[in-house]
Amino acid sequence: MELSEIAEIEIDILLDAIRRRYDYDFSHYARSSLKRRINGLLIKEKLDMPYQLIPRILYDEEVFNRFLSELSVTVTEMYRDPEFFSNLIESIFPVLDTYPYFKIWHAGCATGEEAYSLAVLLKEAGLLSRAKIYATDYNNKSLDIAKQGIYSSENIALSNKGYLKAGGSHNFSDYYTEHYDAIKFNDELRNAITFAYHNLVKDGIFGEMNLIICRNVFIYFDKELQNNVLRLFNESAISKGFLCLGNKESIRFSILKDKFNTLSEANSIYRKKD
Amino acid sequence: MKLIENITADIRCIVIGVSAGGFDALDTIVTQLPLAFSLPIVIVQHRIAENDGYLAQHLNLNSATEVKDVIDKEPISSGIVYIAPPDYHLLIERGLYFSLSKDDKVNYSRPSIDVLFESAADIYRQACLGIILTGKNQDGSLGLAQIVAAGGRAIVQNPQSAKAREMPNAAIKKVPTAIILNLLEIASYLISLDTKQKSSC
Numbered sequence: 001m002e003l004s005e006i007a008e009i010e011i012d013i014l015l016d017a018i019r020r021r022y023d024y025d026f027s028h029y030a031r032s033s034l035k036r037r038i039n040g041l042l043i044k045e046k047l048d049m050p051y052q053l054i055p056r057i058l059y060d061e062e063v064f065n066r067f068l069s070e071l072s073v074t075v076t077e078m079y080r081d082p083e084f085f086s087n088l089i090e091s092i093f094p095v096l097d098t099y100p101y102f103k104i105w106h107a108g109c110a111t112g113e114e115a116y117s118l119a120v121l122l123k124e125a126g127l128l129s130r131a132k133i134y135a136t137d138y139n140n141k142s143l144d145i146a147k148q149g150i151y152s153s154e155n156i157a158l159s160n161k162g163y164l165k166a167g168g169s170h171n172f173s174d175y176y177t178e179h180y181d182a183i184k185f186n187d188e189l190r191n192a193i194t195f196a197y198h199n200l201v202k203d204g205i206f207g208e209m210n211l212i213i214c215r216n217v218f219i220y221f222d223k224e225l226q227n228n229v230l231r232l233f234n235e236s237a238i239s240k241g242f243l244c245l246g247n248k249e250s251i252r253f254s255i256l257k258d259k260f261n262t263l264s265e266a267n268s269i270y271r272k273k274d
Numbered sequence: 275m276k277l278i279e280n281i282t283a284d285i286r287c288i289v290i291g292v293s294a295g296g297f298d299a300l301d302t303i304v305t306q307l308p309l310a311f312s313l314p315i316v317i318v319q320h321r322i323a324e325n326d327g328y329l330a331q332h333l334n335l336n337s338a339t340e341v342k343d344v345i346d347k348e349p350i351s352s353g354i355v356y357i358a359p360p361d362y363h364l365l366i367e368r369g370l371y372f373s374l375s376k377d378d379k380v381n382y383s384r385p386s387i388d389v390l391f392e393s394a395a396d397i398y399r400q401a402c403l404g405i406i407l408t409g410k411n412q413d414g415s416l417g418l419a420q421i422v423a424a425g426g427r428a429i430v431q432n433p434q435s436a437k438a439r440e441m442p443n444a445a446i447k448k449v450p451t452a453i454i455l456n457l458l459e460i461a462s463y464l465i466s467l468d469t470k471q472k473s474s475c
Binding site for chain 2: 004030032036222226250252253
């Protein structure tokens with residue numbers, strides 16, 4: 001047997017240990033990506049082989065937490081892909097406006113930048129008071145940051161550029177206060193978003209959503225897990241509800257593709273058929 | 275000679291890494307490929323996010339083969355030239371489909387050639403051919419070495435003919451056994467490889 005095949009067995013056993021010990025199942029993550037992440041952790045932990053992680057993760061929860069941080073991407077920014085947000089304003093906001101009250105699920109929100117980006121645009125469209133926004137993630141550390149709504153002001157020039165490109169009509173600085181090198185979003189925005197724990201791999205439906213946004217999460221899943229989560233989204237969306245994925249993600253290669261109409265191929269915006 | 279050919283595994287996937295000067299280099303190679311070309315080609319070209327789609331559009335218009343930017347989970351089909359989208363790493367998965375990733379830059383690059391080549395070596399083993407073309411950095415040489423270590427083949431553009439020599443030079447240093455060819459020779463190599471494999475099966 002080749003060494004690379006033996007390494008696959010090691011990773012299978014490592015993932016099984018994590019599933020049974022901590023109830024996190026990574027067995028249907030995109031394997032090649034996952035292997036790179038595990039290798040990254042091995043270097044940080046000064047280990048050579050995946051099997052060496054097994055006793056450490058089993059007996060030391062801190063090592064597992066570091067594994068979880070390595071695995072859950074927390075790199076996100078405000079108004080990433082501004083053309084997606086302008087598409088949202090043009091095509092989806094007018095439909096949301098027809099409801100007296102509507103619900104949005106931002107799945108895999110990481111540290112919350114995109115959820116705030118969305119809340120600001122809803123506010124400008126006069127829709128925020130009718131919106132209930134749920135933003136979920138499986139990393140509690142990320143959720144803590146998201147709840148606080150405090151971010152480094154280092155990238156604020158870039159965020160402002162994205163905000164304007166997305167179709168923002170005021171000053172982005174109207175929505176936060178700046179202290180030293182950090183910004184904090186206003187209470188109105190923070191109160192509009194409910195940040196909560198939800199693991200797409202094992203947790204159930206989040207009912208009656210008018211709009212589900214899940215961007216750059218599917219890229220880390222294999223096809224089977226992607227199908228399962230699409231099924232979850234299909235069941236969580238109302239009839240004619242919207243689904244938005246990352247710009248390079250698509251439902252085209254999924255067995256659930258016929259459940260949705262495509263509104264924008266370029267921005268991966270879909271609408272549940274019925 | 276015949277015997278050696280028989281024990282050499284068929285190539286099932288070609289991966290190309292290219293950086294500075296890549297537009298012309300890819301144009302030279304890809305436009306040579308005939309419609310009947312049946313191997314999949316996967317390309318990482320370092321480029322900025324604003325150029326989204328242009329390279330694939332240009333090559334697609336000017337070549338007989340289909341050229342496209344990759345969408346996540348897209349299956350790898352024969353005869354198609356795939357290009358990594360800007361600002362995503364491109365990887366090959368066990369079910370012979372692509373996955374993308376927003377992980378940290380590798381060698382200051384996303385997409386990184388090393389990331390693609392490493393996963394290609396892992397999945398295709400000896401059935402992988404890695405090619406390094408012009409570029410001003412060292413991305414790809416480690417991945418090319420992994421392809422060769424897994425039993426695959428390596429080609430590097432002749433540095434004398436490259437717009438930027440650093441990347442081919444780094445690759446040759448890391449993989450001294452790589453075949454060294456000019457761009458048009460690489461195109462001929464690919465075409466004859468494809469023809470030979472088709473006639474032997």
